[in-house]
Every structure is written in structure tokens, then in C-alpha cells.
Amino acid sequence: MNITKDTVVTLSFRASDAQGKLLEDGKTPRSYLHGGYGNTLPGIEKALEGQSAGYETSVTLAPEDAFGERDESLVTTIPKTQFPPGVKVGGQLRGTDDQGREAVFNVVKIKGPVVHLDGNHPLAGQSLTFQLKVLDVRAASPEEVAHGHAHGAHGHHH
Ligand code: ZN
Numbered sequence: 001m002n003i004t005k006d007t008v009v010t011l012s013f014r015a016s017d018a019q020g021k022l023l024e025d026g027k028t029p030r031s032y033l034h035g036g037y038g039n040t041l042p043g044i045e046k047a048l049e050g051q052s053a054g055y056e057t058s059v060t061l062a063p064e065d066a067f068g069e070r071d072e073s074l075v076t077t078i079p080k081t082q083f084p085p086g087v088k089v090g091g092q093l094r095g096t097d098d099q100g101r102e103a104v105f106n107v108v109k110i111k112g113p114v115v116h117l118d119g120n121h122p123l124a125g126q127s128l129t130f131q132l133k134v135l136d137v138r139a140a141s142p143e144e145v146a147h148g149h150a151h152g153a154h155g156h157h158h
Contacts, residue, residue: 001137003048005035008150010136011048018127029135031154039149041066044130055134066128067121073098074119076105083115093117 003009014026032039034048043061051057063069074097087093089107097103097119105117140150149156 001139002050002052003034003134003137004050006140006145007034008032008138008140008144008152008155009034009048009134010154012133012135014131016129017123018129023123023128026131026133029154031136031150031152033140033144033148033150033155037148044132048132048134051134053134053137056132058129058131060127060129062127063125066126067123068125070120070125074103074105076117076119077114078117080110080113080115 001007008031010029010031012026013024013030014022015024016022034045036042036045041061043059043065047057047059048055084093087107089110091107093105093107095103095105095117103119105119106122107115108118109116144151144155147156
């Protein structure tokens with residue numbers, strides 16, 4: 001079976017950054033629903049379109065095709081007194097940015113009374129290389145298409 005819209009693709013998925021640092025070791029297979037559902041990056045879908053099980057490829061995506069360029073306006077500080085208890089460096093905080101859009105902020109540093117937050121994706125501004133191996137391709141169930149994600153062992157769990 002070939003990878004087309006509304007197929008569920010199971011991949012071995014290794015990812016590394018521009019410095020060659022391994023971000024994802026590929027030991028755990030992942031399934032996603034193919035066809036523009038936002039389950040994986042568009043550049044990865046494009047590289048796999050029309051391929052079948054056994055296909056291997058390597059894709060390098062520029063930041064704008066991966067997790068975006070860094071936006072320094074999303075780097076901010078808040079007083080520690082406004083900080084919910086129990087959140088530590090490396091943790092995340094939900095909030096709204098200057099335009100009132102919902103954003104997830106990563107806690108990067110706590111210095112004295114000030115908490116430093118960064119709303120950028122941790123991989124923003126990075127070129128990423130993915131080594132992909134297609135393990136399995138099957139037709140998606142109507143339920144998966146309705147939900148917009150893959151179910152099963154390596155897919156979404158409810
Ligand atoms: Zn579902």
C-alpha cells in the first residue's frame with residue numbers, strides 16, 4: 001500500500017539538530033495519519049507521499065519548515081510572586097502573549113525574584129534532520145479520519 005491521504009503510516013523516526021545532536025533515537029515507532037492533519041511536519045509528509053513500507057529517507061528541514069524561527073518577543077519575565085507554585089526550570093506555563101493568543105511558555109531560568117520564560121518551541125530556529133523508515137502503511141479507519149489522528153499501539157491514546 002502506498003502512502004496517500006487517509007493512510008496511517010508507522011515510522012521509525014530519528015531526529016537530530018544542525019549540530020548532529022540526537023533528539024529522538026527512533027527506537028519507539030510512531031504512527032500518524034497522513035494527509036495534512038498536522039500530525040507531523042508538512043515536509044515529512046511531502047517526503048513520504050506515494051512511498052510504501054520499507055522506504056527509507058533522510059530529510060533536512062530549515063527552521064521555517066520545522067518549528068519556525070525564534071520570536072524574541074516571546075521571551076519574557078514575570079515576578080516570582082505571580083508564579084504558580086510547583087513549576088520549576090524546565091517546566092511549562094500556559095498563558096497569553098502580547099496579542100492575547102494562548103501560548104505555552106517554557107521556564108528557562110529563575111533568578112532571584114524574577115522568572116524567565118520563553119514561549120518559543122524548544123526547537124525553534126533550528127534546522128532538523130530526520131531519518132525516516134516506513135515500517136507499515138494501512139488505510140485509516142473512518143473513526144481515525146473523523147478524529148484527525150491515528151489510533152492503535154503507536155498512535156493516539158484516549
Ligand atoms: Zn481518536
